[in-house]
Amino acid sequence: MSTKVSMNVNGKxxxxxxxPRTLLVQYLREHLGLTGTHVGCDTSxxxxxxxxxxxxxxxxxxLFAIQCEGQDITTIEGLAEEDGTLHPMQxxxxxxxxxxxxxxxxxxxxxxxxxxxxxxxxxEKTIRHELEGNICRCTGYQHIVEAIESGIxxxxxxx
Amino acid sequence: MYEFNYxxxxxxxxxxxxxxxxxxxxxxxxxxxxxxxxxxRLAAPSDLIDLADVDGLKGITVGSDTVTxxxxxxxxxVQTSADVQKAIPALAALAGGIGDPSxxxxxxxxxSVAHSDPAADYPAAVLGLDATVKTDNREIAADDxxxxxxxxxxxxxxxxxxxxxKIPDAAAYIKFPQPASGxxxxxxxxxxxxxxxxxxxxxxxxxxxxVTEMEQxxxxxxxxxxxxxxQIGDDDLLAxxxxxxxxxxxxxxxxxxxxxxxxxx
Numbered sequence: 348m349s350t351k352v353s354m355n356v357n358g359k360x361x362x363x364x365x366x367p368r369t370l371l372v373q374y375l376r377e378h379l380g381l382t383g384t385h386v387g388c389d390t391s392x393x394x395x396x397x398x399x400x401x402x403x404x405x406x407x408x409x410l411f412a413i414q415c416e417g418q419d420i421t422t423i424e425g426l427a428e429e430d431g432t433l434h435p436m437q438x439x440x441x442x443x444x445x446x447x448x449x450x451x452x453x454x455x456x457x458x459x460x461x462x463x464x465x466x467x468x469x470x471e472k473t474i475r476h477e478l479e480g481n482i483c484r485c486t487g488y489q490h491i492v493e494a495i496e497s498g499i500x501x502x503x504x505x506x
Numbered sequence: 507m508y509e510f511n512y513x514x515x516x517x518x519x520x521x522x523x524x525x526x527x528x529x530x531x532x533x534x535x536x537x538x539x540x541x542x543x544x545x546x547r548l549a550a551p552s553d554l555i556d557l558a559d560v561d562g563l564k565g566i567t568v569g570s571d572t573v574t575x576x577x578x579x580x581x582x583x584v585q586t587s588a589d590v591q592k593a594i595p596a597l598a599a600l601a602g603g604i605g606d607p608s609x610x611x612x613x614x615x616x617x618s619v620a621h622s623d624p625a626a627d628y629p630a631a632v633l634g635l636d637a638t639v640k641t642d643n644r645e646i647a648a649d650d651x652x653x654x655x656x657x658x659x660x661x662x663x664x665x666x667x668x669x670x671x672k673i674p675d676a677a678a679y680i681k682f683p684q685p686a687s688g689x690x691x692x693x694x695x696x697x698x699x700x701x702x703x704x705x706x707x708x709x710x711x712x713x714x715x716x717v718t719e720m721e722q723x724x725x726x727x728x729x730x731x732x733x734x735x736x737q738i739g740d741d742d743l744l745a746x747x748x749x750x751x752x753x754x755x756x757x758x759x760x761x762x763x764x765x766x767x768x769x770x771x
Contacts, residue, residue: 410612411512
């Protein structure tokens with residue numbers, strides 16, 4: 348049995364009929380076509396599906412869409428500006444080669460922005476610890492950590 | 507995942523009624539364990555009662571002797587609470603070591619305690635700090651609460667509303683995490699209340715338990731040396747691909763010693 352759910356996704360109100368068992372990530376990808384949010388493991392471990400729920404990073408594979416009634420969701424598609432100018436954290440990943448295959452990148456960037464919000468003074472050690480819930484199988488994390496350090500500085504400078 | 511009926515009650519009374527009326531209900535708090543379990547079809551409730559909109563289940567209250575944490579209070583909120591950090595720093599640190607940041611943004615203390623995962627962190631604090639589990643119809647002492655593997659004293663439709671922790675003179679929680687999951691292979695919560703000491707161990711048996719022999723030794727001499735020679739038997743200890751029973755038994759003593767050293771320091 349489906350039920351109505353409404354929320355704001357990337358600043359736009361959306362309304363849909365979903366089954367209660369529809370996960371947020373399924374809703375984003377399959378109903379709204381926002382396929383930037385990835386499903387890497389489906390068991391809450393890899394972090395590829397991270398989005399922001401009311402500004403905080405959460406794993407959208409471990410959340411029902413119906414739980415997000417009336418809430419604000421931001422996905423990776425919602426970070427860049429309308430004219431295509433990248434968000435400072437995306438720009439930092441670009442400049443520091445913070446990705447190889449790119450599969451984990453949306454989750455990494457969303458969590459990186461969350462680290463910047465909570466820990467604007469985060470050093471390398473803190474960033475590595477904060478990435479506990481994000482798995483990358485390509486890079487060895489070195490460039491990701493460098494990108495996040497740089498991205499946090501850029502976000503701080505932008506204010 | 508199987509289908510289910512979703513309920514979003516606005517009050518505790520409504521939640522209790524919905525839980526009682528359902529054929530096979532689960533209470534949805536943060537969902538950090540329940541939702542993965544449902545995806546794996548390990549759990550297949552007919553009805554989910556989501557507590558998200560129920561008033562009065564969130565928040566932290568510090569009294570003269572106790573810290574009371576609402577059941578829907580998230581790990582992140584306990585971790586970053588200045589009040590908890592001041593009153594029971596070991597509890598704030600424990601909350602900050604659960605899962606990862608995104609999980610701590612959703613996971614709740616009530617959900618963790620109700621689930622009684624054998625490797626969960628919070629049960630060690632509940633038992634170690636002689637807490638009281640408050641529900642929608644009674645209060646349950648920690649010593650009576652955890653009864654087995656994913657089993658507690660909760661009735662089928664009973665809902666945890668808050669956990670009341672006693673404030674210790676000193677306490678510490680040390681765990682040996684399984685590197686991939688972060689769950690405790692063994693975790694030790696040690697708390698000192700005047701001349702009494704409580705030692706609660708998680709990760710080693712079907713559910714959290716106390717080690718009275720260590721508690722007695724620490725009551726007269728609160729130092730790691732006092733328990734260095736106390737080894738628990740490994741007959742009923744968990745054994746799995748990550749850790750054999752005798753190794754878990756060894757870790758119990760090592761983690762307890764480290765917790766005492768940190769609490770005493």
